[in-house]
Amino acid sequence: MGSTRARIAIDAMGGDHAPAEIVAGALRAQEELGVEVLLVGDPHQIEATLKQHTSSHLPQIVPSEGTIEMHEEPLSGLKRKPKASINVAMDLVKQKQADAVVSAGHSGAAMASALLRLGRLRGIDRPAIGAVLPTMVASKSVLILDVGANVDCRPKFLEQFALMGSIYSQYVLGVDEPKVGLLNIGEEECKGNELAIRTHQKLQENSQISFIGNAEGRDVLTGRFDVIVCDGFVGNVLLKFAEAVGEAVLHILKEELPQGLHGQIGTALLKPNLKRIKQRVDHAEHGGCLLLGVAGICVISHGSSQAPSIFNAVRLAKEAIDNQVLERIQSQGRISQQSAVSGQEEE
Amino acid sequence: MGSTRARIAIDAMGGDHAPAEIVAGALRAQEELGVEVLLVGDPHQIEATLKQHTSSHLPQIVPSEGTIEMHEEPLSGLKRKPKASINVAMDLVKQKQADAVVSAGHSGAAMASALLRLGRLRGIDRPAIGAVLPTMVASKSVLILDVGANVDCRPKFLEQFALMGSIYSQYVLGVDEPKVGLLNIGEEECKGNELAIRTHQKLQENSQISFIGNAEGRDVLTGRFDVIVCDGFVGNVLLKFAEAVGEAVLHILKEELPQGLHGQIGTALLKPNLKRIKQRVDHAEHGGCLLLGVAGICVISHGSSQAPSIFNAVRLAKEAIDNQVLERIQSQGRISQQSAVSGQEEE
Structure with a gap:
């Protein structure tokens, strides 16, 4: 990937299995x-963990003080602990010493820290958290956003989610002309709550995305949609x-398979098949969610993340860096904003 | 059961498999x-279908003209076709010639028809559709409401859903002191959108229900909650x-189980177990959703309902009749309304 390697700041203190599993996943990512x-x-804690590994190239340690606990209110926690690991990680991106942040800690705190330290991209009113789910079509996944950053939304936020999601789907997930859907309770454009009805119209009018209509709950996993937008x-x-x-x-x-003698034998024979099902169903395989719309690449991993999850999260961050997701969102978001201003739209 | 049998008006023209499967399910329900x-x-159509069955007691046929098609806008459809099957079925309840309605037709039309022909119960501002889902605890189910009647809600609507849901859970599903949860994005009471935060407080203050807190998406199927309220x-x-x-x-x-020779043998041995899994996972087994809060018992079945589904829907209606769900909602709704008035609450 060129002469400069992507640099990923990892919140080694965040998550249920920090720092041991976080460090293990990070080391594997660095090597592979x-x-x-x-x-x-x-x-001290990181060094103790590193001693349990043999690595040809020891990663740099950046000291921080404290971490935001799961029960803490994000904003006050971040202010009380300016040197908390998530704050220090975000600062590394701000100071251009890192290209991305990965954290399995308090997700609300990660989002707030990203907003406070990095700010939003121009043209984006609200950042969104995007999650990638597997679909019934084995080779296809679907990107859903927002999955938690904004609980009360306006139509133009969802329109921006559609734009950011399309860029991510195209350049990171490799989907040619991603098909965008609006999560709703019916197919017809008159269906839905006020937000959905007004958003439907905005999406239809937006020429920067391929909006193909409403996605009902039953459509989410069919593979028909590449990007589905909804409020958080x-x-x-x-x-x-x-x-x-x-x-x-x-x-x-x-519970059900092993019942009866035939069941027991059958289940034993199926061990490898069951493992494959687990891999298809288990979302830990996907690494984490991307925080889209802030001025830096941030991957938010599940609090229960272990080494494989962190490895996948770093891979996700690297793909976003390599494919210039930030730059693309910023330039398209600006186009969208200009056309909105010239069209006198204000939602 | 007393001397009078419950009388169920069945919309024989509603649903993908009407009238054949609807009639078949109805006949079985009548017998069993x-x-x-x-x-x-x-x-004519009903008689033709009845000829394919041998029944000791032929059901009464009540003539109607036309039906509301799936693509029709409910309100205008119902007005244009006053004698549509769903309207005639609702009228039978209104005229006390039937105790309940079962329909697998256009669910929006069924709800609108119930509202227009039967009206709301006193003390209830908005009727809700309740759906019963299986949980991970084999013997427990969870009632979720509203699942589609009201897309934009106010806190007091959700409070009324909690009350109706508790009554239904207690008297129809047989749950002693049903545990009520509010669907939300976190456990803490400060979490959620505006509706959720304000509803949380109302539920906490309501002494008529057992509110045990927020239910996240991951809690829905755990069996911890008996009733979960949310907007439609x-x-x-x-x-x-x-x-x-x-x-x-x-x-x-x-797709995955039969792979490989071991997989094929294993799968063959597991046939009965797989059937049991299908029964636990397949929602067609549950008959339908109850429309709660209108002045009549209405079961809304899935459009794809076949005979077993209709049979289960009639069973659901019968249980609601036998357990006087309407009367209980009306009396408790009135208490709730009085206390709200005396407390000067208006949401």
Whole structure:
């Protein structure tokens, strides 16, 4: 990827399994992905963890003080702890010492820190969290945004989500002309709540995206849509439900399959097949969500992330860097903003 | 059961498989459940279908003219066709010739017809559609409402949904002191959009229900909650997603399990277990959704309903009749309304 390697600042103190699993995933990413990782956190703890690994190239440690706990209110926590690991990681991006941040810590704090330290991209009113889910078509995934950053939205926010999602889908997920859908309760354009009805019209009029209509709950996993936009309340409920359903399915399989003698033998024979199902259903495989619309690349990983998840999160960050997602959003967002101003639109 | 049998008016013309599957399900219900069914629809078509069955007691046919098609706008359709099957079925309840309506036709039309012909129960501002989903605890289900009747809600609507849901859960689903949750994006009471935050407070102050806090997407299927309230937009997205996930799971099982020789043998041995999984995952088993808050019992079945679904829908209607759900909602709704008035609350 050229002469300069992508530099990823990793919040080594964030998440249920920090720092051990975070450091392990970061080291693997550094070796296999050709990136440079910067481990942000308590130097003693990180060094102790590093001693358990043999690495040809030890990553740089950037000291921080404290971390935002899961129960803390993000804004006050970030202010009380200016040197918290997530703040220090964001500062590295701001000072151009890193190209991206990966954190499995408090997701609200990561978002707030990104907004406060990096700010928004021009042309974007509200950043959104995008989550990639597998679909029923084995080779296709769907990007859903927003899944939690903005609980009360206006139509123009969702329009910007559609734009950012399309760029991400095209340049990172490699989808040619991504098909955009609006999460809604019916196919017809008259369907939905006030937000959905007004957003539908805006999306239809926007020539920068390929809007193909409303996506109902049943359409999310069909593979018909590449990008689905919604407000962060609905998106968050849907994402957490989807993650839990994956677990529920594995639970039911475990409970129902082994019953009876035939069941026991059958289940034993199916071990490798069951493992493959787990991989398709398990969302930990996907690394994390991308925070789109802030002036820096940030990947927010699940709080329960272990090394493979962190590895995938770094891969995600690297792809966003390599494909210049920020620059593309900024330039298209500006076009969109200009046309809105000239069209006297204000939503 | 007393001396009078429950009388169920069935919209024989509504749904993808009308009238054949609707009539078949109705006949089975009449024989096995000890109810009296009234088949509403085109007499010629219904009679032709009845000829394919041998029944000891032929149900009464109530003639209607036309039906509301799936693409029609409910209100204008209902006005243009005053004798449409759904209107005639609702009139039977209004004229006390039937105790309940079951329809697999246009669900928006069924709801609008119920509102126009039967009206709301006193103390209830907005009727809600309640859906029962299976949970990870085999013997427990969860009632979610609203799943589509009201896309834009106010806190007091959700409070009324909680009240109606609790009554339904207690008297029809047999749950002692049903635990109520508010669908939200976090556990803390400060979390959520404006509607959720204000509703949380109202639910906490309401002594008529057992509110145990917010339910995140991941909590829906855990069995921790008996009733979960939300606005009809989020609820509809969630329900349709859940239904589709059930199908997706069966699809993935079919695709992944039989691979390899061991897989093929294993799958063959597991046939009965797979059938049981299908039953647990497949929502067609549940008959339909109850429309709560109108002055009559109405079960709205899935458009794709076949005979077993209609049978289950009639069973659902019968349970609501036997357990006096309407009377209980009306009396408790009135108490709630009085206390709101005395407390000068207006949301």
